[in-house]
Amino acid sequence: MPEDTHNFLELTRELCQFPSGVVSDANAALFDRINVEVPLEFFRYLSGESFNGWEVPKNWRVKSAELWRGDELVFDGKAHTLGVGRYSMPFEGELDWEDLKPHLVTNADLPDAYMFHCMWQYRPWDADWVLSIPYKVFTQLGPGRYRVNLKTEYESGEMLVAHHIKKGQSDKTIVMHSNTCHPHMANDGFAGTAILIRLFQWLAKQETYYSYRLVLGPEHLGTVFYLRDLPLEEINSLVCGIFEEMPGTMGPAKATSTFLGGHVVDAAFENALRHYSRDFVMAPWRMGAGNDEVVWEAPGYEVPFVEFTRSECIDRPFKEYHSSLDSPGLMKVAQLNEMYNILQQVILTLENNAVMHRKFNGLICLSNPEFDLYKERPDPTVAKNITEESEKWGHLLDCLFRYFDGETTILDIATKHDLPFEDLRRYIARFEEKNLISLSFHEISKSKAKHV
Incomplete structure (x- = not known):
C-alpha cells in the first residue's frame, strides 16, 4: 500500500468532521482548523447581500425532522447532517404516501446513503422541503398515512471565504481554489482542500517567480462575492488558476481546458498528465465535473482557469457523488499522491519555462567531446544503451536548432515532441552551459479584463 507521506488522509478526516455549508455555525471552526495549517485572511459576506442575482443565504438549522407512520417513528432526519435537504422550509402535517413521495430524496444505487440535496442554498426563492432517506429505509415505506414534523429555522449570518497568499518575486499570481461547503x-470536497494545503506548505519553502493564492470558500457563491470585491488591478494580476477537487477515487486524472484554450497552463497540464499520471483525460472547457472555473472566467474577470479532478462524467463524477458515502475511507492514497505530484509538476513547468536564444550559426556536431550533447539513436551495427524514448529524443535533435529562435519555449518543444518538461529543461540547460544559447524566462501574459 502506498505510504501517505503527506498525511493527506489524516487532514481530510479532520476537515470532514465539520458540518460546513454556505452559511453554517460550523464554518468558523473549519476555517480556524485550516488556519493552523496555512495562515488565512478572512472575508465575510452578510446574509441578504446580493450580486447579479446571487444571494448570500441565511444560516439554516434543523430543529426536528421526524417522519411518523401511526405511532412508529420511521425516519429521523437529524440522524445525519444530510437527512434534510439544505434550506428546507418547515412543515408540519399529515400526508398520504403519494403526496409524501415527492418530498423524499433517495438513491436506489446507494441503498445506505443519505443524498446531498443542495439546490435551495443557491435558489432560496424556490425553497420547499425534502427529507433525504437511505433507499433501504425508503423501501420499508409505502401506502399509508404519514405525519411530518419538520422544524427548521433561518437566522441572519455570514458567509466565510478565505485566502492565503504566497508571495513570489512578481505580483503576477496563480490561483488555486477549493470549495468548503x-x-x-x-472526494467532492476536503481531500482536494487537503492536497492544496499541503501544496502551499511545499510552496512556502520554494523560491518562486509567481505569487500563489489559495482561495477557499463555498461553491460558486463564495467566488461570486469574493471576485465582486476585488479591485480590477488585482484581478488583472491573476494570470491563471486551477480549481482542484475529486482527487481520491479511481477515475483518470482529468484536466479541462481554459475557456479559450491554448493557454500555457493548459499545455503545462497536458505535459504533466502525459508523463506523471497512470491514466488521464484532457477534456474541453466545462466537460469535467463543472465548478467555479465558470466564475473565474466570467466577463470582467476572465482569469484562465483549468479544472483538475477525477470526474468520470459531468452528471455523475463518481458513484458516491453528493452522498454520505463520500467519506475519507473512499480515498486511495496512490491517487491523492498522483494528483499532488501532477500539481507540483505544473508549477515547476510554469516556474521554469524559458525561451532560447541562439549564439551560433550552422550545424553543431553534438557528439564532439567539446559539446557532448548528442542523444544516441538505434544503430543495427552498434550496441547502445538506449530506451524506448530514444527515437523521440533523436527526432528532437533533427529539429532543435531551429527552435533556438528567441520565440519558441521549452514547453512548446516538450509538447511537440511528447517529452517530459523537466527532462527537456535539464537537457537544454546544458546548451546554455556550453555557451551555445542563452535562456530567458517566459512570463505568463494575460489580457486585461475590463469592468463596465
Whole structure:
C-alpha cells in the first residue's frame, strides 16, 4: 500500500468532521482548523447581500425532522447532517404516501446513503422541503398515512471565504481554489482542500517567480462575492488558476481546458498528465465535473482557469457523488499522491519555462567531446544503451536548432515532441552551459479584463 507521506488522509478526516455549508455555525471552526495549517485572511459576506442575482443565504438549522407512520417513528432526519435537504422550509402535517413521495430524496444505487440535496442554498426563492432517506429505509415505506414534523429555522449570518497568499518575486499570481461547503464529504470536497494545503506548505519553502493564492470558500457563491470585491488591478494580476477537487477515487486524472484554450497552463497540464499520471483525460472547457472555473472566467474577470479532478462524467463524477458515502475511507492514497505530484509538476513547468536564444550559426556536431550533447539513436551495427524514448529524443535533435529562435519555449518543444518538461529543461540547460544559447524566462501574459 502506498505510504501517505503527506498525511493527506489524516487532514481530510479532520476537515470532514465539520458540518460546513454556505452559511453554517460550523464554518468558523473549519476555517480556524485550516488556519493552523496555512495562515488565512478572512472575508465575510452578510446574509441578504446580493450580486447579479446571487444571494448570500441565511444560516439554516434543523430543529426536528421526524417522519411518523401511526405511532412508529420511521425516519429521523437529524440522524445525519444530510437527512434534510439544505434550506428546507418547515412543515408540519399529515400526508398520504403519494403526496409524501415527492418530498423524499433517495438513491436506489446507494441503498445506505443519505443524498446531498443542495439546490435551495443557491435558489432560496424556490425553497420547499425534502427529507433525504437511505433507499433501504425508503423501501420499508409505502401506502399509508404519514405525519411530518419538520422544524427548521433561518437566522441572519455570514458567509466565510478565505485566502492565503504566497508571495513570489512578481505580483503576477496563480490561483488555486477549493470549495468548503460540502459537509463531511471527502472526494467532492476536503481531500482536494487537503492536497492544496499541503501544496502551499511545499510552496512556502520554494523560491518562486509567481505569487500563489489559495482561495477557499463555498461553491460558486463564495467566488461570486469574493471576485465582486476585488479591485480590477488585482484581478488583472491573476494570470491563471486551477480549481482542484475529486482527487481520491479511481477515475483518470482529468484536466479541462481554459475557456479559450491554448493557454500555457493548459499545455503545462497536458505535459504533466502525459508523463506523471497512470491514466488521464484532457477534456474541453466545462466537460469535467463543472465548478467555479465558470466564475473565474466570467466577463470582467476572465482569469484562465483549468479544472483538475477525477470526474468520470459531468452528471455523475463518481458513484458516491453528493452522498454520505463520500467519506475519507473512499480515498486511495496512490491517487491523492498522483494528483499532488501532477500539481507540483505544473508549477515547476510554469516556474521554469524559458525561451532560447541562439549564439551560433550552422550545424553543431553534438557528439564532439567539446559539446557532448548528442542523444544516441538505434544503430543495427552498434550496441547502445538506449530506451524506448530514444527515437523521440533523436527526432528532437533533427529539429532543435531551429527552435533556438528567441520565440519558441521549452514547453512548446516538450509538447511537440511528447517529452517530459523537466527532462527537456535539464537537457537544454546544458546548451546554455556550453555557451551555445542563452535562456530567458517566459512570463505568463494575460489580457486585461475590463469592468463596465
